[in-house]
Amino acid sequence: MEVEVLIVGGGPAGSAAATLLARRSHRVALVHPTLPAAAALAESIPPSATKLFAELGVLDAVRAAGFHKNRGNTVWWAGQPVRREAFAEDGSGFHVDRGTLEEVLVRQASSVGALVFDGMTARTATESDAGWIVRCEGNDGAVTEISAPWMLDATGRHGFQARKEGRQPDRSTTTLALVGRWRREGGWPDEAGHTLVESYADGWAWSVPLSDDVRCYTAMVDQRRADLEGSDVGSMLERELGKTEHIGATRVGATPDGEAWACPASLYSTPRLGRPGLLLLGDAGSFIDPLSSFGVKKALSSGWLAGVVAHTALIDPGMSESAASFFDAREREVYRSYRAVSAPFFEAAAEAHGTTYWSERAASAHEASGPADPSGAGDPDHMGGHEVPADDVRRAFETIRQRDRLDAVPGATLRVFERPGIDGYRVVIQDHLASDQFPEGMRYVRNVDLRHIVQIAPQHADVPDGWTAYNGVAAPVTLPDYLTALSTAFAAGFLRHADR
Ligand SMILES: Cc1cc2nc3c(=O)[nH]c(=O)nc-3n(C[C@H](O)[C@H](O)[C@H](O)COP(=O)(O)OP(=O)(O)OC[C@H]3O[C@@H](n4cnc5c(N)ncnc54)[C@H](O)[C@@H]3O)c2cc1C
Structure with missing residues (x-):
């Protein structure tokens, strides 16, 4: 069997890639084994992921699966007073049974x-100049060979190809997840659809509601120090939950629902996540703290x-190298930025609990945080671009609003440079604007092309005139979006007012 793209693994990463490529009429194979034990995990998905489900065209199917709504977080962290974060009424996420989610996406x-x-x-998997030949085995022992110029390793922690590409464990923070479900007939009191999270001296615990009656409880312990010998997982989990001040006690009146079990949750990353013909997706390439x-x-x-990268390479083979490098840079930056976000939480816990569990994690997160990728390829939410601080944009907007005439001229240090970016569903080499104030560079704000803005704004004293002129040369945008982009151009130093 020959296809254009072979995707190994049908978790969220693999099925997202398969959906995008199949929608663009590529011949794509998705190898999806019987669900592993980890499929019984319960996971909280934040509201911000909804945008991605919608973009992939799977949001209706995910909603139809009837997952419990994720309405917020209740957090007892580092001995601080409880913090309750409620998501907006119309903006809930999902609490999913991971196996069910995988089935829906596949x-x-x-x-x-x-x-x-x-x-x-x-x-x-065997690699040659022509691409890959992968030998797959069915549950019944039947063997199928699939060949493709591109292979996407989406096998999660298993790391089918990623382990051969130099994937590195973060040895200072080996983590074991102890997992169990509890059922409370008649429902949990005060059930608000919240994920509960609590740090304690030897780890942290969390609880995810899967329905009104069932909650999954997990304790994350140090695998090296966990007292595994002679202890069953259920007793270990019970002991850890007993160390918490709040979460363990929420199980009053509930009974275990099935056997407790354990799975590894240690961090790792791979030095290079993409090259022509091979991409390491999602957890296959790197694992962030749950x-x-x-x-x-x-x-x-x-x-x-x-x-997007495989689609680009298939329709424009000359872009393979740039597109794969773009993927590599972005994925490495995503990992770095998540590690950076987790560092202050670990530092606070280290200070409050004073144990090596936390001091080691804090040091490791701090070290992995490093400096941000100056190419701007890695911003996780904005698909390629750092942002100008919102306060600067607001100030620029106020200045524009108070002026009789715009009197825009190009910023003194405005420059244009080329780098890969995303245009629709393709990686393209595009012009980006930069200045001394904003050296990272950017091209679009709310789909408004800044390259046109810096040409058009100096020709029009009034903002509405500039907006009308913009819509005459580029895909039309709304006035609020034009104004935001214009304010951003001033805030980033791409434009300035002539008298300033
Ligand atoms: C304890 C724990 C709790 C977590 N909690 C959360 C949470 O609350 N919220 C959240 O967003 N994330 C959570 N995560 C992380 C989340 O599970 C993963 O980040 C996410 O599932 C990664 O998706 P993926 O598609 O990259 O990999 P996976 O979901 O791991 O999917 C990989 C797929 O590849 C398949 N596969 C493996 N080997 C092969 C092979 N040789 N051939 C073919 N297929 C193969 C597997 O069977 C699986 O279907 C948690 C993780 C852990 C360990």
Whole structure:
């Protein structure tokens, strides 16, 4: 069997890539084994992931699956007073059973034309100048060979190809997740659809509601120090939850629902996540701390970008190298930025609890945070671009509003340079604007092309005139979006007022 793209693994990353590529009429194979034990995990998905589900065209199917609504977080962290964060009424996320989510996403990929090899596991991969030949084995022992110029490794922690590409564990923070479900007939009191999170001296615990009656409880302990010998997982989990001040006690009146089990949750990353012919997606390439609740979102956006990169390379082979490098830079930056976000939480816990569990994690997160990628390729939410601080944009907007005439002229240090960016579903080399104030560079704000803005704004004294002129040369945008982009251009130093 020969396809254009072979995707190994049908989790959120693999199925997102398969859906995007199949929708663009590529011949794509998705190898999807029988669900592993980790499929029983309960996971909280934040509201911000909804945008990605919608972009992939799977939001209706995810909603139809009837997952419990994720309405917010209740957090007891580092001995601080409880923090309750409620999501907006119309902006809830999902609490999912990971296996069910995977099935929903794989079915969606199949419904738009991806060739799904159900019950199959990839066993060996051979690379040549022509691409890959992958030997897959079914549950019944039947063997199928699939060849493709592009292979996307989306096998999560298993790391089918990623381990051969130099994937590195973060040895200072080995983590074991102890997981169990509890059922409370008649429902939990005060059930608000919140994820509960609590740090304690030897780890942290969290609880995810899967329905009105069932909650999944997890304790994250140090694998090296966990007292594994002679202890069953259920007793270990009970002991850890007993160390918490709040979460353990929420199980009053509830009974265990099935056996407790354990799975590894240590961090790792790979030095190079993409090269022509191979992309390492989602958890296959790097694993961030589940504390963030962003693993699924990270995997979906990684799958989306991998789809864009493979699509680009297939329709324009000359772009393969640039597109794969763009993927690599962005994915490394995503990992770095999530590690940076987690560092202050670990530092606060280290200070409050004073244990090596936390001091080691704080030091490791701090070290992995490093400086941001100046190319701007890695911003996780904005698909390629750092942002001008919102306060600067607001100030620029106020100045524009108070003036009789715009009197715009190009900024003194405005310059244009080329780098890969995303245009629709393609990686393209595009002009970006930069200045001494904003050296990272950018091209679009709210789909408004800044290159046109810096040419048009100096020719028009009034903002509405400039807006009308802009809509005459580029895809029309709303006045508020034009104003935001114009204010951003001033805030970034791409434009200035002539008398300033
Ligand atoms: C304890 C724990 C709690 C977590 N909690 C959360 C949470 O609350 N919220 C959140 O967003 N994230 C959470 N995560 C992270 C989240 O599970 C992952 O980030 C996400 O599932 C990654 O998606 P993926 O598609 O990259 O990989 P996976 O979901 O791991 O999918 C990989 C797929 O590849 C398949 N596969 C493996 N080997 C092969 C092979 N040889 N051939 C073919 N297929 C193969 C697997 O069966 C699986 O279907 C948690 C993780 C852990 C460990």
